[in-house]
Amino acid sequence: MPDKPDMPEQPGDTAPGKEQPRRRQARGERRIQQLLEAAASVFCTTGYTAASTNAIAREAGVSPGTLYQFFPNKEAIAVELGGRLMHDLRNTYGEALAPIDPGTSLTDAVNATVDRLTAFNTEHPVFFALMHGPDVPGGITEAHDALHSNLLGRIEGLLASLLPPGTDQAHITRTAHVSLGIYKSGLELVLSHEGAEREAYIQEIKNVLTRYLEPLVGDRLGRTAD
Amino acid sequence: MPDKPDMPEQPGDTAPGKEQPRRRQARGERRIQQLLEAAASVFCTTGYTAASTNAIAREAGVSPGTLYQFFPNKEAIAVELGGRLMHDLRNTYGEALAPIDPGTSLTDAVNATVDRLTAFNTEHPVFFALMHGPDVPGGITEAHDALHSNLLGRIEGLLASLLPPGTDQAHITRTAHVSLGIYKSGLELVLSHEGAEREAYIQEIKNVLTRYLEPLVGDRLGRTAD
Amino acid sequence: MPDKPDMPEQPGDTAPGKEQPRRRQARGERRIQQLLEAAASVFCTTGYTAASTNAIAREAGVSPGTLYQFFPNKEAIAVELGGRLMHDLRNTYGEALAPIDPGTSLTDAVNATVDRLTAFNTEHPVFFALMHGPDVPGGITEAHDALHSNLLGRIEGLLASLLPPGTDQAHITRTAHVSLGIYKSGLELVLSHEGAEREAYIQEIKNVLTRYLEPLVGDRLGRTAD
C-alpha cells in the first residue's frame, strides 16, 4: 500500500536472478521501517493531530520528499503503522484475542487477554495513541477506524466463543464495543501510572471486565479456583 | 455590524444610578457568551487540537481581535467553557454528582447518576470534547485537567458516601478514576448512536458500573426490587 | 497641541466665573500628564518602536479611547513628550544650553553643560529614548526630529557664543551636529554604567568635547586654572 506504483517498474526487473530489484525493495522496506518507527515516536510524543510529516521525516533522518515517496500523506502512515501493529499483535501475542477454549473460566480468559494486551501496549505505546485517534469526534480518521474495527472484530469473535451460543449478534457487537471501551479507558490509567499502582489498575480492568461479562456467559464457570 | 443585538437590552437600563458602568460589561458578557458558544461548536466539529481561534471568531461572527479582547488564547477559552459547564452541571443537574443518600440502593444511585450525566452530556456535547482533551499526551492541558480533576473530586465524594466507611483513600481514588473512565468511554458510544441503540448503551454503562461497584459497597442493598 | 479642537468650544465657555470649563481643562491636563508619564515609562522599557498605544493607556490606567481623545496617534505623544521635556530642560536646568558668558573658559563651559545635561538625562531617561528615536534610518520621525533640531539649535547658539565671531554658519552647524553626536553616544555609555565607571564616562565626554572644540575657540582661554 505504501508503494505508490506511479513509476512503472522497468521491464525485466522481475526476472529471476537479478538482485537489483530485490535489493531496491529491501532498501525501500528498510526506509518504510525507519519511517514507521519515527512516526511511532513522534505520534507518542506529540500526538497524532500535532504530529507533522516534517517532524517524522526528521526523526527518521530522511528528507520530507523521501517520506512522500512511500506514503501519500500522514493518514497513510498511521494506517500502515496500525496495520503492522495489528499484525504484530496477531503474530507475537498469538492468541491474545483468539477465541477462548470452552473449558476456560471467564476469569482466566479475561485475565489472560488483559495481560497479553497490556504487555503488548506497554511495549508499543503508539498503539494507544492510534487507538485513541485524533480528538476530532466524528473524525475522518481512516487509520484509527481501521485499527478500531479490526480490534472490534477480534473481540467480537472472542466474545462469540464466550457467550452462550445463539446470543444476538447485535448484543455481541454492543458488548464488544463496551468491552473495548473499558479496556481503552483502563489502559490510559495503566499507562499513566507505574509500579504497584499500575498493577493495581491492571487488576481493576480485569475486575471490571469480569464482573461485566459474568452475568452474560451463562453456565461457564464464572471463576476458577484461585 | 458586529453588534448583533439579538439579546435586547432590558428597558429601563438607562435609568440613572450605578448601572452606568455595567452596560459595557453587558455587551462584553454577550460577546463572551457568543464566543463560548462558537468555541463549543468548533470544538465539537473539529476537535480541540484542530480548532483554530480564527475559526472560533468567524463562527462567532466577530474579528480575531475581538476574541483576544476576552481571552488570551485558546486554552483560556476551553478553561472558561469548562468552568461554565461544570457550573451548569452543578446548578442545573443539581445532585447529579452529589453524595448518595445512605438509604439508596447502589442500582438506584448509579442509574440516577448516569441518567443525569448522560442528559447533561447530550445537551452539551462539548463537555465530551473537553473531557477527552487534546490528542497530545504530555500536553499543557489546563482546561482538560481542570475539568477532569473537578469531576474526579466529585466522583470521589460520591464514592466516599457509597463505599463502607474506612475505605482506603487510595482505593477510593482509584475507583473514581476507573469509574470516570468507564463513563467516558461509555459516553462515547452513547453519543455515537441514536434511538434504541443509544438507550441500550446507556443501560450498558449502568450495568458495568453497578457490577463493578457492587462488591465494593458492602452491606448496602446491592439492588432495589425492580 | 494635544487638544484636538474638532469639537467646538461651547460659546460662553471662556466667560469668567464659570469653573466648569476650567475644571475640565484641569482634568484634561491631569490626564495628559498621566498619559505622558505612562508613555515615558513605556518608551523607556520597550523602546519607541515597540511601544504600543494600548500599553501606554494601560500603564496610565485609562482606556485606549481616552488616549485618543488627547492624542491623534503615537507620534503625537512622543512629540508632546519631547516638547515638554525641552521645556523642562529650559526651565529647570536654566542655562544648561544657554549661550556662554564670554569670560568663561572652554573647559568650564563644556563641563557645566555636560554636567547639567547629564543630570537632566539621568533624571529623565525618556529623553534618551526620544533622542535616539526609532531605529529607522531615514525615519518619518516627527517627534525625534523636533527634539533633535531643537537641541541642535540651542547648541548652535551656544557654539556661536563660543567660537570666534564671524565663523562660517555652515561650520557652526556642522560642529553642533558633531558635538551633539558625541554627547549622545557618550550618554549611551554613561547610562549603561553606574558608580565610578559612570563618572569616568562623564569625564570622557568632557574630554572629547573640550579637545574637539579647543582648536576652534580661538583666543578664549582654553582652560581655567583648576
Add this chain to the structure above:
Amino acid sequence: MPDKPDMPEQPGDTAPGKEQPRRRQARGERRIQQLLEAAASVFCTTGYTAASTNAIAREAGVSPGTLYQFFPNKEAIAVELGGRLMHDLRNTYGEALAPIDPGTSLTDAVNATVDRLTAFNTEHPVFFALMHGPDVPGGITEAHDALHSNLLGRIEGLLASLLPPGTDQAHITRTAHVSLGIYKSGLELVLSHEGAEREAYIQEIKNVLTRYLEPLVGDRLGRTAD
C-alpha cells in the same frame, strides 16, 4: 518562478564525483545570499525593529516559508548578516582595524582607519543599521551585540598598539567604547550627507578622534608632517 537562475551553474558541474550533494547546497547558498541582500535592503529602509520577515521574503522574491527554511527567525538573519559583514570587513578591508605599526603617527593611523571604515560602511549601509541595533533598550539583541563586541575587541587591539605599554586595561576598554561611539555617531552624519558635506564630516570624525587620543598616546608622533 522563484528559481531565478541569475547565477549560472558552472558547466561541468554534473561531472561524476563528489559534487553531487553540493548542488542543492549551491541553490540554497544562492537563496541565503538573496535573502541576506533582501534583509540588508529592508533593514536599511525600515530599520531592524520594524523590518518584518514577510517583507524580507517578499523583497527576496520568495515565500515566507522559504525564508524559514534557512533562518529560524529575524534575529538569525541579522546575526548571519552581521557575521558575513565582519568577515568582509576583515578580508576586503584588510588591516582596517589591525594593530598599528609603531612608526605610524597617530594622525595617519586615525586617518587610515576612518577612511577604510567609512569606505566600508558607505558600501554596506546595513552595517550601520546593525551597529545601531534595535530601538528596544534591554533587547535580546544577539546580532547587534555580536557585531558590537567584535568591533570593540578589534578597536581595543588597535588601541593597545597605540597607547603606551602598560596602560590600564580598563582604560583601554573605556577608550575603545568612547572611540567606537564617536565613530558611530559620526558615521550617522556622514551617511546622511553627500558630496563635500560628507567629506567635511569625515574630516570631523578624524579631528575628534585624533584630538581625543592625542594626549593618550604618549611620545608617539602626534602628527606627521602634512
Add this chain to the structure above:
DNA sequence: GATGAATGAGGATTCATTCAT
C-alpha cells in the same frame, strides 16, 4: 530513489485606531 528547496495558505496573536454608548 533521495534530496532539500519551495510553496502558500493558514495558525496564533498584536496593534493602531474607531465607535457606540
Add this chain to the structure above:
DNA sequence: TATGAATGAATCCTCATTCAT
C-alpha cells in the same frame, strides 16, 4: 469625557505537500 468593545490588517511562524535536480 470616558469607556471598552470592535476592527482587520499585519505580525511571526508552521506545515502538508510538490518539484527540480
